[in-house]
Amino acid sequence: MKFRNVSAVVLAATAALSMAACSGSSSETSSGGSDGKSFEFWSFTGINAKGSAEEYKKIKPDVQIKLTEVGNAQETAQALTTALAGGKVPDLVLIQGDDLPKFVQQPQNFVDLRTMGADKIKGDYLDWVISQSTTKDGAIIGIPTDVGGMAIAYRTDLFKKAGLPTDREEVGKLWPTWDAFIETGKKYTAATGKAFIDNAGGSIYSQVVNQGQEKYYDPAGNLVYERSPQVKTAFDQALKAVAAGITAKQSTFTEGWSAAMKRGDFAAIAAPVWLLGSIRDNAPDTKGEWDIATIPGGSGNWGGSFLAIPKGAKNPKAAWDYIAATQSPQGQLDHFAQARSLPSTPSVYKDPKLTSAKDEFFSGAPIGTIYTNSLLGLKPFLIGPDSTTIGTEFTNAITNVEQGKGDPAKAWDAAVTNIKTAIGG
C-alpha cells in the first residue's frame, strides 16, 4: 500500500502525461460540435469570462460557447500544456503574457492566425504587445486581449500625515525619476516611521526593468541579462530602496501583504490596472483614501493576456470569429467600460468612453488616461523562453537582501550564478 503512495508521488510528472494520453482516445465527447458555429473556450477564473461569452451570444445567438474556467492563469497554462501533449485541445484558449513565451517557442502547436486574417488587424494593436505573440518567422499565435499599464497607487491620508502633497498631479511631479521616488520614500519613512512601498522586487525592479529597450535578450535572441544596462539599473535601484529602509518587506499576494495593505503599513504601491480590483477587494475600508499618480519613468506594463487557437482545434473558424468580434478596438473599448480591462488597441485611447472613466475608490482618478499614457512610452523588446526564470531569480535575489538574509554586495553575482544553474539545467 505504501509502495503505491511512493510511486504515485514520485511519478507526479508523468501521471499527467499518461492521463492526457488516456483522455486522448475519448476526445469526441465534449467538444462543441462541428457545425462550425460552436467552440470550446478555456479561460481563467476571476475575470468574468462568462460575462464576455454571454455578450458575444447577444451578437451571435446561434453560437454555442462551451466555456471552461480552468483555474488561475498559471493553472490554465499548465492545463493547456498537458492538453497539447495529450492531443485533446480546446478551440480557443486564453494565455497570460508571462506564460506566453514557452508557447511561442513551440509555434507548431498553434494555428498561425495570419491564415485566419490576423495580418489585416495586427496594426490595431500596440507593437510591443503583438510582438510578444509573434514568432521569429513572423507567425502570429495570439491576439492581445488587454494590457497591464502601470501607475503608482498611493494613500492620500497617509501622504497628508507625512506632510507630502496629496493631489495626483503634484504627487506625480514628486517622482519624475526612480531616484526621486526613493527620495520621497525616505521623506515619508522619516516622517512616519513606516514603510513607503510594499516590496522592492515588485514595486521597483519589475517596473524599472520593463522601461528599457532591451531586457534579458537582444533582438537577435542572445542572452544579454548580464550586461544589459537596464537590468543592472533596475537591480541597483531596487537594492537602493532596500538600503533606504522604505519597503515593508511584504511579497506581493501573500497574507502579510494583504494585511499590511488593510492596515496602511505601506503608503504606495506600483499598481498595474488589474491590481486596482485587488486593492478594492482587499481593503474595502480604505475607499476614497487612495489615489493614482503616474509612475516614475512614465511608462510600464505588467500583465495582459492573449487569445490563441491550438492547432488541433476542431472549430478554428468559430474561435477566430469570436476573436475578431470581441478583440477589435471597439470590442476592447466596450469591455473596458464593463470590466476595466485596458485595451491593447491604441486607436481608442483618445475615445471619450476611455478618457472619461473615473474610479471613485481611487478618489475619482481618471484611470483610463493615466494607464493608457503609461503604455505609449514602451518599446518592444524580445521576451525569450527563459525570461520568466531570469526575472524570478533576479527578484528572488532582491527579496533575499530585503528580508535581511542576503549581502547586497554579493546579490548580483548570486543572482547570475542562480540563473546559470537554472537555465543551464
Add this chain to the structure above:
Amino acid sequence: MTTSITPTKAGLPPAPPVEAARRGFTEIVAPYAYIAPFFVLFAVFGLIPLLFTFYVALFDWNPIGEHVFVGLDNFSRLLGDVRFWNAARNTVSIWLLSTVPQLLVALVLAHMLNHVRLRLAVFFRMTMLVPYITSVAATAIVFSQMFDRDYGLLNWLLGLVGFEHIDFTQSVMGSHVLIAVMVAWRWFGYTTLLYLASLQAVPRAIYEAAAVDGAGGARQFLHISLPSLRPVIVFTIVTSTIGGLQIFTEALLVNRGAASTCGPIRQCQTLTLFLFEQGFTQFKFGYAAAIGVALFVMVVALAGLNYFLSTRIRPVKG
C-alpha cells in the same frame, strides 16, 4: 446419459463432461479475476507511469515540443546541481525535525491515554485524530498565519513579552521548523493511536504487578510500554520516513511569494517541490523525471536500511 462413460464416484451424481470442464476453468480463473482490479489499476496508475518515468528521464523532454534523447545527462547534471542537494538537505532536515519530536510526543501521549484512571478517555483519543482529518492546505494556511512575521499570533505574543519578531518563513531554520510543526501536528494523533492500540494489547496485569513491585509511571513506561511497542515503533519510523521524503503541500504553501521554490533562496524547497518546479513551472519533464527517479532510489534505499535495522533490533530482548 447411457452413452456416458465417465466413471462416477460413490455418492456423487455423474456430471456432464462439458460442465465439469467449465467449472474447472472458472475455478482456475475466478481468483485471478477477483484480484485483477487491483493489479490493473496498479499497472495503469503505478507501474506503467513508474517505468515511463525511467524512460522520460533519459530525454530532454519538452511536453509540447521535442523529445531529445540525452542518455544519462539528466542524472549527471542532477548530481552536480546545487539545487538538488539543497532540496535533499532540506528534506532530511524537515523530516528529522518533524519525525523525532512527533514520535516522542506520541509515545508519551499514548502512555498517558492508556492510563486506567483517565476520565473521558474516548473523547481524548478521538480528539487526537482531528488534525489528521483536517485538510493539509487548511492546516498550512492557518499555521502560516499564526507564524507570520508582522501580524502572526505567535510573534504578537513574543512582542508582548518584549522579544524581537522572528521571521519564520525567510530563514532556513525557521522555515524548516514551521513546516516540521505542521507535519508533526498533522500526524501525531495518528501515531499516538497506533501506539495506543498496541499498548492496549499489553495485559493490565503486568502494569499492576509492576506497581505492586513499586515501579512508578516513568519506570512502567520505560520497562513495559516501550518494549512492547517496539514493532509498531519500527512501523511508524518506516512510514514517516517515506512520508517525510515526500513533504510537498506544506512547503508549497509556506512562502506564497515564491511558492515553487519555497522562498527566494529555496530555503525550504523539498525534493518533491523541486520536482514540481522543474516539471510544472519550467516544463522540463526529463529533468523532473530524473529527480523522481533519484527520489525513488532514496526511498528504496532508506526503506531497505530501515528493514535492515529493524531485523537487527528484533532479537535484542527489551
